[in-house]
Amino acid sequence: MAVWPHALLALRDTLSSQQYQMWIAPLTIGNENNTWTVYAKNNFVFGFVKSHFWQHIEASVAALTQDSPGLQLKIGQGESVAIASAPLMTTAPIATPQPQKTSPKTPAKVNAKAATDDLFADDLLPDDVIDGPMPTPAPTSGRGMSAKDIIQRNLERPRKPRANEVSGSTSLSNAGIILPTQAPIVTPSAPSIIKSASDHMPAIGSHAEQTRLNSSYTFETLVQGKGNRMAYAGAQTIAENPGSSMYNPYFIYGSTGYGKTHLIQAIGNRIYQRNPRAKIRYIHAETYVRDIMKAFRSSSFDEFKKHYHSLDLLLIDDVQFISGKDRTMEEFFYLFNHLLDGKKQVVMTCDTLPANIKNMDDRLKSRFSWGLTVELEPPELEMRVAILQKKAEMANVQMQEKAAFFIAQHIRSNVRELEGAFKRVAAHSLFQHKPIDIALATEALQDILVEAQRQLTVEHIMKTVADFYQLKIADLVGKKRSRPIARPRQMAMALAKDLTQQSLPSIGNVFGGRDHTTVMHAHKTIHDLKHGDAKLAQDYDYLSAMLQK
């Protein structure tokens, strides 16, 4: 569809960059039975795009085609189309005011309005609210208006608020993201946290004192990768537009050391940076429990409650710690409702999904899923390397890329351990006045490496080989026999046979239940090829060395 690249451009310019990057850019396009079809790659993306962006997409295409777009959204894979580099200049009907086109019933305009109303409702101030139909476009030449201008013009038309409006009730899940199961009531009030820079007044007391935020936990110091991409994008969106019902509460879950605390504090630091008068409070759930008890004992509970109820942003870490504590859960229930009713942002971290928190009040569990729930996944190899490089840059220590790769290969469990390993090698480097290379890292991390070698498993070999060839473990286990996948699979099998004590049948078993003869054949193929294929021999030696160090 010729206008699609231009529709992308218009969408990019009218949505936030996170919304565009996260949801629109990955869509693909095709033609099914003479109907232009936009493809979402899975059920989750389909549901989210359909409920949040579809009207906007249709409006963007309609604005470019001057017609009903006749588009459909489906799950599948079409063609990836690049975004246009310049806006498409539209002519006629939009340009010349036509009564029938400007009627509020005109499909494209109605779509555009409805879509933008829904997406940007939170941006409208009460003063923007008007009654009656949309105004007729000014009789300007209008010629040369870009699709972006048209959408922007529609955006500028405020909506009539719908009191007690309830939105988005689908529950979809995939890739660790859970959509709202029940959305809170949207009231047409202005977002209260972010103000213009001119509203900023100097903070009273120190930043840390007021907010309990660690000022070094920022977006700038947080490395992005596959493991945290969604959570990072969601966090940035919240920092730009806190209190929006779509992301309130924001619930981040994942294992220890994956960066949950860093991420929620980054939200707090960014909001504070934009408005130092915003009332922000970061608190670990254990401290919250203790503070409640203390407040009760010292008869200062009303003051305690007043403070929390006056917040613009509450960041509560490891919320699972309040479970089983009836009084705290009850108090938190009131606080949560109060903040959400007032469109104040609540961000939580947890070690598991809301539904899986043991001994947590059911009313709280269900409320935790009202907004957006996102999982932090373990950092993949590239991300671990990037984190090490970032830490080295911040500590002003020189580290060879190969050394970063080497350390990242061995420290796989979580970022906290990676940080610990980095501190050790950095200390050795400073002490010896040498940059960090593989030799220095080997020396500094000797005990950890010995442990890693002891624990060499077929699964680890598989993961290392998959990372090295930029494949997924699923590829190595799967049935595809194309060379870019089959050869790394054979490499992993050969290394498993050479470097572990596992029997051929048990290795075959890990590789998707393959027969022992397949493992034998893979082993022979790799060792035969090594003689004539220098690149393959080099890969084998490198991987073997990495796995044994």
Ligand SMILES: Nc1ncnc2c1ncn2[C@@H]1O[C@H](COP(=O)(O)OP(=O)(O)OP(=O)(O)O)[C@@H](O)[C@H]1O
């Ligand atoms: N993506 C990242 N980029 C840079 N540093 C990171 C990243 N993720 C985590 N870290 C660092 O790793 C350390 C551990 O992270 P953090 O405390 O946020 O983990 P956590 O998930 O909250 O762990 P826990 O559940 O045990 O509290 C922190 O020092 C943090 O700055």
